[in-house]
Amino acid sequence: MATCLSSADRSFFETQGYLVLRGFYDVPTEIEPIQRDIYDIIGLVAQRHSITLKRSSYSPATFDAGYNELIGSNRAFGGEIYDLVKQIPAFLRLICGQKSDDLFRDLRNTEQSGIGTESYGIRIDIPNEDKFRSHWHQEFMFQPQSMDGIVFWTPLLSIIPELGPVIVLPKSHTDGLCLYEKGGAYADKTGAYQIGINQEEKVVTKYDQVAPLTEPGDLLLMDFLTIHGSGVNCAFRSRWSVQSRFFNYRDPIGKKIGWKASVTSGTNIEQVFPDNFIEV
Numbered sequence: 296m297a298t299c300l301s302s303a304d305r306s307f308f309e310t311q312g313y314l315v316l317r318g319f320y321d322v323p324t325e326i327e328p329i330q331r332d333i334y335d336i337i338g339l340v341a342q343r344h345s346i347t348l349k350r351s352s353y354s355p356a357t358f359d360a361g362y363n364e365l366i367g368s369n370r371a372f373g374g375e376i377y378d379l380v381k382q383i384p385a386f387l388r389l390i391c392g393q394k395s396d397d398l399f400r401d402l403r404n405t406e407q408s409g410i411g412t413e414s415y416g417i418r419i420d421i422p423n424e425d426k427f428r429s430h431w432h433q434e435f436m437f438q439p440q441s442m443d444g445i446v447f448w449t450p451l452l453s454i455i456p457e458l459g460p461v462i463v464l465p466k467s468h469t470d471g472l473c474l475y476e477k478g479g480a481y482a483d484k485t486g487a488y489q490i491g492i493n494q495e496e497k498v499v500t501k502y503d504q505v506a507p508l509t510e511p512g513d514l515l516l517m518d519f520l521t522i523h524g525s526g527v528n529c530a531f532r533s534r535w536s537v538q539s540r541f542f543n544y545r546d547p548i549g550k551k552i553g554w555k556a557s558v559t560s561g562t563n564i565e566q567v568f569p570d571n572f573i574e575v
Contacts, residue, residue, distance in 0.1 A: 298394070298401045308402060312468035312521035315507045319398075319514035320389065320449060322355075326511045328385035330358035330451060333417075333535070336379050337361050340372055355511075358451070359535060366421070373419065380417045390415050390447070390539035399445055399541040402516075407544040411440040412556045415539035417451070420459065420528050426484065428525045431492055431499055433468075435519040436475060437558045439567055440542035441549025444519035451535040454509045458534045459526030461515060464502035468520035472571055473498060475564075479575035487558040493573055498522070 308314040320326055334353045341348045341361060346368055348361035366373040380386065389395075391410060399408050420428065434446050454460050474493040481491045492498050499522065506526055507515060517523055519540075528534050542549060555562045565572045 298397050311465040312518040313463045314516045316514045318512050320512045322512045325389050327355050329383055330355050332383045333380055334358045336376060340375050341365055377419055403443055403543050405543045405545050409542050409544055411438050411540055411542055413560045414438050414557050418536045420534040422528050422530055431495055431522055431524040433520050433522055437487055438540050439555040441546035442519060443543040443546035445541050446517040447539045448515040449537045450509050451511055457530040459528040460506040460508055462504050462506045462524050462526050464504060464522040467502050467522040468518040475572050476575045
């Protein structure tokens with residue numbers, strides 16, 4: 296379980312609630328196989344719908360070539376690709392790789408880790424599309440396996456400001472679980488996206504904000520109680536990123552509630568934590 300995590304990194308994560316590890320993943324062997332499969336899947340979905348894409352041959356820098364063209368013909372094709380890329384073996388190897396598991400166990404000082412049902416995937420944040428953008432939230436409210444959890448987030452392309460990096464509120468994890476509401480400001484959204492922090496603006500303004508710019512291979516870690524959200528993508532291409540969530544089976548809160556599955560799996564989080572929800 297030993298890792299090369301420095302004492303400074305460990306201390307930063309504990310106090311700030313997030314950490315960026317540069318070059319944690321090996322790009323040629325761990326990232327590029329995912330990019331290559333995404334390129335091929337885009338082509339296969341296009342063939343399935345008899346669409347001829349105007350794109351060059353595969354390159355890691357433009358692995359998503361043709362995606363904008365494809366969803367421009369029918370937005371639903373993006374949903375097909377979203378579901379398919381989660382089944383790429385190289386992606387599954389990445390999220391449950393030994394070094395990621397070791398890193399989580401080391402940071403949480405536990406010998407038993409888990410990855411929750413439907414707690415992993417590849418996000419595709421389309422330019423200027425707000426419907427599925429992640430607003431301010433704490434991961435634990437949507438992934439209630441254990442409060443002692445960590446988000447693993449890594450980009451599949453270079454994240455520039457225009458792509459809308461993840462925005463993190465340092466030290467917000469130290470204030471515990473927020474009050475939440477369902478509907479209200481997010482009543483026009485669907486599913487889990489309707490759940491938001493009560494008096495969100497008042498809560499968010501209490502903290503500083505950081506938006507790390509990352510490269511493929513970099514790893515952003517966030518405590519399950521750290522408030523964060525997606526930036527607005529105003530670039531010319533989608534923001535592709537890998538997320539997985541590790542949890543600690545031995546966390547007493549997780550054990551008490553029975554290591555619940557994610558909200559997207561059907562868990563009624565209002566019933567699990569009624570004291571943390573208010574009527575709107």
